[in-house]
Amino acid sequence: MAPPVGRALKHVQVREYVRGLVTGSAPGSPAPSERELVQRFGVARMTVRQAMDALVVEGLLERIPGRGTFVARPRRAPSKITGFTEEMARRGMLAESQTLLARREQAGPGVARALSLTEGDAVVHWRRLRRADGVPMCLEDAYLNEVLLPGFLQSGMPTSLYDSLAARGLRPTWAEDSITADKATPEEAGLLEVEPSSVVLRHSRRAVSGEKVVEVSRTVYRADRFTLWVQLGQGC
Amino acid sequence: MAPPVGRALKHVQVREYVRGLVTGSAPGSPAPSERELVQRFGVARMTVRQAMDALVVEGLLERIPGRGTFVARPRRAPSKITGFTEEMARRGMLAESQTLLARREQAGPGVARALSLTEGDAVVHWRRLRRADGVPMCLEDAYLNEVLLPGFLQSGMPTSLYDSLAARGLRPTWAEDSITADKATPEEAGLLEVEPSSVVLRHSRRAVSGEKVVEVSRTVYRADRFTLWVQLGQGC
DNA sequence: TAGTGGTCTAGACCACTAT
DNA sequence: TAGTGGTCTAGACCACTAG
Known part of the structure; x- marks a missing residue:
């Protein structure tokens, strides 16, 4: 294959040429x-070194002095920040959602603080009952900054919040989660179709894209149907 | 300050000089x-660019074309992989441990698979009741590969497993956790000093250092005393 | 206009690995 | 010995920012 021609920067040409050669190759x-x-x-x-450096930093290549440059074994990576739809897909399950509530509200003190807004600012409150392969899995209350999502409520609710955030360039880059074990409230038990006071897993998330807080949510999972999986690591 | 003299590589000299200037400076x-x-x-x-590149990759500096190079605002980072001692310290609590069991065992099928060993291989089984500020917080069963920790049982048990792993160059670089909500068994309830069938958070971890599996553990936390916090991110 | 980072050249010598 | 990556030089031109 001949070097591509064009007005692209040379180190980019080299980098992408090597990436093409290398993707799919065995470590x-x-x-x-x-x-x-x-x-x-x-x-x-x-x-050339500038090009290769970039691929080494990416974790795609590995240099061994005196020997050469080789395809790196894929590094163990930390969990991606995913929403319910993507997470269930990863588990080979079909995610479905039933919107129980989707409206504009004024932020209360807690939500305002979490979204870095002022109390009374407009937020979108979206409550969904979420099923996996037809069985109720969790109940999710998401709060979104309306300013970041103009026309969100009018545009017809998507299935995947994270897909529609991504479409607006607001895919979360960082999130802080808190996880506790608890008993379901009567209302939660009814919606999740479990016995009253069944054990549940509560999961709160504050998700950030760049500097903007894009999502604050509280989710309650049926403990009998759901295990949370997290990978932690120092690699990127 | 004059440039340091020595036989260090020049780009390293420049890098460390700049790091010294910059650490402590405001973003x-x-x-x-x-x-x-x-x-x-x-x-x-x-x-010089090689030196600065390294600091940019580290996230310490930020380049702005046409303007200059500046101290980067600290990037939001994913959670470090910590053990109980370190995690409680981060919360301003004093961690104490009571060893209930510390012995050499033959790995059963589950532990062998998780530690990437063969059934019957020698493992260290360490069970501790862990308190924070004097109150029982969790019950932890850790399984360690004895081959990686020669003399571990004889050398007097440390307080912090992660400290002693670090001392042997085995600080975890990657971990996979699973988290569920459940009810305490009678034995667990007794040790944790809670009512039978109280709600608990179960946390399993498989921690890896480089390519070696260094820890497999199962921990049961009192749900009324413990919330798990996790930060996720794409930055390192 | 002066200064900055971004890109790029055409060499060089070194330590190391493999044959 | 030939080949590899690691380090380093002494320049150059560019696009961009700021005064």
């Missing part, structure tokens, strides 16, 4: 040597 | 310009 496979790429693209070696 | 403070560092250290600009 440990050799990448082209730096001097080989210098020849192929007719660029300086520092330019 | 947004300017770092020295690249050309200024070229003058000060008498090195090539590419060498």
Whole structure:
């Protein structure tokens, strides 16, 4: 394959060429040597190193001095920040949602603080009963900053909140969760179709995209149907 | 301050000089310009860029084209992988432990699989009742690969498992946790000093350091005393 | 206009690995 | 010995920002 032509930066051309060669290769496979790429693209070696550096930082390549550059074994990664739809898909289950409430409200003190707003500011309150493979799994109350989501309530509610946040460039980049065990309230038990005072898992989330708080939610899961899985790590 | 002298690599000298200038500075403070560092250290600009690149990747500096290089605002980071002692300290509580059991065992099928061992291999089983500010908080069963921890049982049990792992260069770099809500067994209720069938939070962990599985544990927390906090993020 | 970071060149020498 | 990545030089031009 010839080096691509275009007005793209040279280190980007090299980087994407190598990425193309390398994606799909088994870990440990050799990448082209730096001097080989210098020849192929007719660029300086520092330019090639800039390209390779980026792929090394990404975790795609691994350099071994004296030996060469190789496809890195995929690093164990921390959990992605996902919503219910994506999480259930990952478990091979079909997520369904029943909207119980979707309206504009004035933020109370707790929600205002969590969303970094002022009390009384407009928020979207969205309450859903969520099923996996037809069985009630959890009850979720999400609060969203209306200013960040103009026309959200009018545009017809999506299935996946996180998809529609992503579509607006507001995919969460950071989230803080708190998790407790508790007993269901009578109302929760009724909606979740469990005995009164059944054990539940309560999960609160505050999700941030860049500097903006995009979601504050409280979710109550049936303990008999749901285990929370989290991966932690120092890698990215 | 004069450039340090020594046989250290030049880009390392520059990097550590800048790090020293910058740590403690407020986010947004300017770092020295690249050309200024070229003058000060008498090195090539590419060498300075190599030094600065490292600090940018670390998240310490931020480059703004046309303006300069500045101290980055600390990025929101995912949770560190901590044990009970460290976690309680973070909450301003004093962690105490009472060892209920500490012995060499043969790994059963479940523990063997989780520790990436063969059934019957030697493992350390360590059961502790853990208190925070004197109140029972959780009951933890940890299983450790004895081969990775020679003399662990003989050397007197430490307070913090994670400290002693760190001392052997086995600080976890990745962990997978699962969290469920449940009711305490009679034995658990007795040890945790709660009513029988009280609500508890069950937390399982499999912690890895590099490629080695260093800890497998199951912990049961009093739900009335403990909330799990987790931060997730794409930054490192 | 002066200064900044972003890109790029065309070399060089080193330590290390593999044959 | 040949090849690899690691380090380093002494320049250059560009687009952008700020005064």
